[in-house]
Amino acid sequence: xxxxxxxxxxxxxxxxIKGWFSDKSAKYKKWKYETGIKIDRWSKxxxxxxxxxxxxxxxxxxxxxVILFTxxxxxxxxxxxxxxxxxxxxxxxPKWVGWANYLTLFLDDEIFITAVKxxxxxxxxxxxxxxxxxFVFAWLINxxxxxxxxxxxxxxxxxxxxxxxxxxxxxxxxxDIYGYANAxxxxxxxxxxxxxxxxxxxxxxxxVIGVQLWMSLGVNFLALIAGLKGVDKTLYEAxxxxxxxNRWQELWYITLPSMKPQLVxxxxxxxxxxxxxxxxxxxxxxxxxxxxxxxxxVNHLSDYGGIRFExxxxxxxxxxxxxxxxxxxxxxxxxxRRVGN
Amino acid sequence: MDNNKKExxxxxxxxxxxEEKALKIKKLEQKKLSKATKVKKKKKDRxxxxxxxxxxxxxxxxxxxxxxxxxxxxxxVNRSLGGDIALFVFLALAGTVSLLPLILTVNNAFxxxxxxxxxxxxxxxxxxxxxxxxxLAEALGSSLVPFSRYLFNxxxxxxxxxxxxxxxxxxxxxPLSKFKVPGGNLIFxxxxxxxxxxxxxxxxxxxxxxxxxxxxxxxxxxxxxAFASSLxxxxxxxxxxxxxxxxxxxxxxxxxGDIKIYWKIVMPLVKPAWLTLIILLFQxxxxxAGTQFIYREEYKMVSYALxxxxxxxxxxxxxxxxVSFIMILVPIGVFVLSQSQVMETMAHSGMK
Numbered sequence: 001x002x003x004x005x006x007x008x009x010x011x012x013x014x015x016x017i018k019g020w021f022s023d024k025s026a027k028y029k030k031w032k033y034e035t036g037i038k039i040d041r042w043s044k045x046x047x048x049x050x051x052x053x054x055x056x057x058x059x060x061x062x063x064x065x066v067i068l069f070t071x072x073x074x075x076x077x078x079x080x081x082x083x084x085x086x087x088x089x090x091x092x093x094p095k096w097v098g099w100a101n102y103l104t105l106f107l108d109d110e111i112f113i114t115a116v117k118x119x120x121x122x123x124x125x126x127x128x129x130x131x132x133x134x135f136v137f138a139w140l141i142n143x144x145x146x147x148x149x150x151x152x153x154x155x156x157x158x159x160x161x162x163x164x165x166x167x168x169x170x171x172x173x174x175x176d177i178y179g180y181a182n183a184x185x186x187x188x189x190x191x192x193x194x195x196x197x198x199x200x201x202x203x204x205x206x207x208v209i210g211v212q213l214w215m216s217l218g219v220n221f222l223a224l225i226a227g228l229k230g231v232d233k234t235l236y237e238a239x240x241x242x243x244x245x246n247r248w249q250e251l252w253y254i255t256l257p258s259m260k261p262q263l264v265x266x267x268x269x270x271x272x273x274x275x276x277x278x279x280x281x282x283x284x285x286x287x288x289x290x291x292x293x294x295x296x297x298v299n300h301l302s303d304y305g306g307i308r309f310e311x312x313x314x315x316x317x318x319x320x321x322x323x324x325x326x327x328x329x330x331x332x333x334x335x336x337r338r339v340g341n
Numbered sequence: 342m343d344n345n346k347k348e349x350x351x352x353x354x355x356x357x358x359x360e361e362k363a364l365k366i367k368k369l370e371q372k373k374l375s376k377a378t379k380v381k382k383k384k385k386d387r388x389x390x391x392x393x394x395x396x397x398x399x400x401x402x403x404x405x406x407x408x409x410x411x412x413x414x415x416x417x418v419n420r421s422l423g424g425d426i427a428l429f430v431f432l433a434l435a436g437t438v439s440l441l442p443l444i445l446t447v448n449n450a451f452x453x454x455x456x457x458x459x460x461x462x463x464x465x466x467x468x469x470x471x472x473x474x475x476x477l478a479e480a481l482g483s484s485l486v487p488f489s490r491y492l493f494n495x496x497x498x499x500x501x502x503x504x505x506x507x508x509x510x511x512x513x514x515x516p517l518s519k520f521k522v523p524g525g526n527l528i529f530x531x532x533x534x535x536x537x538x539x540x541x542x543x544x545x546x547x548x549x550x551x552x553x554x555x556x557x558x559x560x561x562x563x564x565x566x567a568f569a570s571s572l573x574x575x576x577x578x579x580x581x582x583x584x585x586x587x588x589x590x591x592x593x594x595x596x597x598g599d600i601k602i603y604w605k606i607v608m609p610l611v612k613p614a615w616l617t618l619i620i621l622l623f624q625x626x627x628x629x630a631g632t633q634f635i636y637r638e639e640y641k642m643v644s645y646a647l648x649x650x651x652x653x654x655x656x657x658x659x660x661x662x663x664v665s666f667i668m669i670l671v672p673i674g675v676f677v678l679s680q681s682q683v684m685e686t687m688a689h690s691g692m693k
Contacts, residue, residue: 052523057599058516065513066528068569073535076546083546090549140432143425150680154673155436158443161672163628164644165665168446171658180445183461214439219572219621219687226687247424261691268536268692269572276539283648298541305545306633318542325538 077322083315090309101316112317114292115300118205122296123274125209130216131270135263137217138224139251153225160218169211169284173197201293204285208294211280218273220266227262231255256339263339267332275325278302297321443669449662450474457659473663480650480660486639488646495643498560499626502567506622507615509568514577515603519589529578533692535571544633551634562634563642567626573618579689580614581607613682620679624672643668 052059084101086094105112141152172180175196182194197203231254239254256263278298281287285294288303297317305314449457451469481488516522517529547566548557556562584607592602608615630644647664650657676683 055516055520055522058520058522061512061599061603062516062522062525062528064509065569065574068509068565069528069532069535069571071550072547072566072569073543073571074531076543076550079546079549080542137432137435140428143428144432152432152436153684154677154680155440157676158669158673159439161624161676162443162669163624163672164647165443165446165669167647167661167665168442168449171449171662172442172445177460178458178462180462180464187461214442217439222683223687223690226684226690229684230688259691261693262687265690265692272537272539276541278541298539301541302544305548311545311549314545318545322538322542325542326534329537 080315080318080322083312084319086312086315087310088312088315090311094312097312101313102320104313105316105320111292111295112297112300115295115297118293118295119275119277119297121205122209122212122277123271126212126216126277127270127274130213130274131220131267133213134217134221134224134266134270138221138228139255141225142228153222156217157221160215160221162215164283166211166215166280167283169207170198173207173284175199198285199290201291204281204289204293208277208281208284211284212274212277215280216270216273218269220269223262223266223269224259227259228255231258260336260339263336264333267336268329271329271332272325275321275328446662446665446669449659450666452659452662454659473659476657476660477650477663480657481646486641490639491641491643491646494560494640495627495629498563498567498629498631498642499623501560502564502626503619503622505564505568506570506573507618510570510574510577510618511581511608511611511615512603514574514581515599515607517574518578518581519584519586519607532571532574536575548633556634558635558637558640560635560640563626563629563631567622570622570625573622576617576621576686576690577611577614579691580617580686581611583689584610613685616679616682617686620672620675620683623675627668627672 083094085096085098087097087101088094137156141149141156144152174180174182175194175198177183177186177194179194179197181197182191185191186194195203197207235254235258236250239250244250244253276298278296278301281289281294281296281299287299289295289299298321301314301317301321304310304317445464448464448466450473451466451471453468453470453472456463456467478488481491517525551557551562554561556565588606589602592606597605628644630642630648632641632645635641647661647668650661650664
């Protein structure tokens with residue numbers, strides 16, 4: 001006993017626990033008799049662990065994705081939430097500043113307010129219109145016969161594949177007379193001298209909206225076409241008997257309710273793409289755009305994160321973007337669930 | 342004698358091959374039959390649905406419906422000719438508008454310099470040349486790093502990223518879609534939530550994570566996040582859910598392990614889904630610049646080289662169009678090849 005007293009706290013507890021579980025101890029023998037013998041290791045007493053053990057191959061298959069997903073999605077989201085309460089410039093350790101970043105953002109940062117305003121305008125216009133456009137075109141394309149359908153689908157989907165090819169718009173809206181927009185408008189007598197489209201604060205945002213709409217028929221559009229194709233055709237025949245007279249009634253009473261899942265998926269993709277507008281404004285209007293006329297939240301984020309290295313502040317912007325997009329998504333999902341009821 | 346023997350041997354061989362042919366034909370017929378029975382089953386289901394509806398109505402109405410269905414067997418209900426024509430004209434117009442900028446890109450790529458700077462500018466090319474493509478080769482030959490290096494980087498990242506993503510995502514989709522793994526619903530829920538916010542939310546932490554893992558300035562910074570793209574897993578999981586469970590169970594009874602079932606039975610059945618994942622990821626990786634993670638010149642991507650040319654001003658606009666043309670041609674080609682399969686996958690993309 002004197003020996004144990006001389007040892008420190010850690011080794012004392014260690015030997016105690018070791019005593020419980022060593023084969024010789026009476027306590028362990030009792031425990032083993034009560035639990036270990038009658039019931040096997042993964043029995044009803046531990047159903048969850050039993051299941052985990054049986055499914056070990058499945059977990060092994062899940063592991064690579066889950067590890068990468070945790071590393072590159074879950075941890076980053078948590079990190080940006082945590083960093084948003086600090087002041088951090090990569091070189092020094094992050095300093096806790098509480099709500100200061102958020103307060104500065106909303107009270108002192110006029111450019112952020114401009115960015116929020118621009119993002120709101122962009123998403124209020126391109127979000128619903130892009131969504132409606134995807135649906136209307138998908139609906140019309142669905143009426144076409146087979147081969148023509150796949151060609152028209154390609155024609156509408158191609159712009160979203162464009163990637164860097166959107167730089168053609170900088171040539172179309174170029175500020176000299178070689179620009180197509182200027183040349184055609186002068187020819188038709190609508191304007192008398194060349195306009196500086198992409199450096200005039202009045203025109204930048206409408207042009208960005210137009211280009212975004214041009215590119216908005218992406219994955220969501222494909223999902224909608226496929227959803228329309230999957231609607232049971234006998235429903236239409238039955239509907240005709242029940243007194244549905246034209247395409248519009250057919251759309252509202254049969255088509256929309258039976259493709260709700262695709263509508264939700266498409267809306268989710270649409271929202272995250274409209275709130276994420278940023279790359280387009282940079283390649284069209286430059287960075288920063290003239291008097292911040294096309295400055296979006298994403299631009300503001302990359303300004304502070306990628307150029308000024310104020311990571312805490314940028315994380316606060318990212319967190320606001322995250323929270324608002326999740327909130328908007330759950331709202332829209334609730335609305336779509338009510339369609340056709 | 343020898344000749345005779347040889348001949349008989351040849352004849353035997355021929356007979357054998359004929360027998361084999363007959364066997365093969367039989368097998369093919371069996372396959373066709375099995376397909377035909379499947380189609381019949383589908384038709385039966387539809388008829389059943391219809392008959393259920395008919396049976397609940399009075400007799401005269403049933404007769405009317407039968408006549409109605411017979412008379413309009415090939416025409417769709419509730420359609421007028423005028424509406425069809427209006428629709429076609431509208432779609433043709435809208436489709437042309439949507440394609441115009443791309444057509445302009447293609448035209449610009451083949452315009453000689455004097456045609457690019459005509460007042461007023463012409464839409465269509467008159468004397469097509471390959472001048473711009475030579476100009477491109479020259480501009481890129483004179484840069485610090487040869488163009489082939491940029492091209493190699495993009496092709497390498499795209500191929501490795503796409504291939505790894507298809508394998509990893511489908512491997513994860515199999516347990517999520519076909520089994521009730523404890524914790525599976527939580528994982529899938531998180532993946533659905535991750536579809537809901539723009540990717541730029543995670544841009545800064547990405548930098549910190551890559552920094553901690555020592556992946557700044559390497560291709561891993563683009564490849565590894567692409568492996569775990571959540572849109573791909575979502576589509577794959579939704580598509581895999583409709584693989585019949587009986588198939589997997591019967592394979593299990595025959596003694597196949599989970600990995601064997603996944604590789605030999607499930608993977609061939611979800612071919613449309615992996616083609617979809619390929620096109621989606623291919624498109625994003627092909628356009629990826631990765632400038633925020635990669636600073637060494639010889640590790641940069643083609644789209645970075647393109648943007649460098651774009652900054653050179655109006656004198657390079659023909660070259661710019663040439664690069665755009667090359668960059669857009671590849672994903673469109675891939676999409677054209679896999680379109681029908683992609684649409685099949687998208688039919689299962691629903692979300693509640």
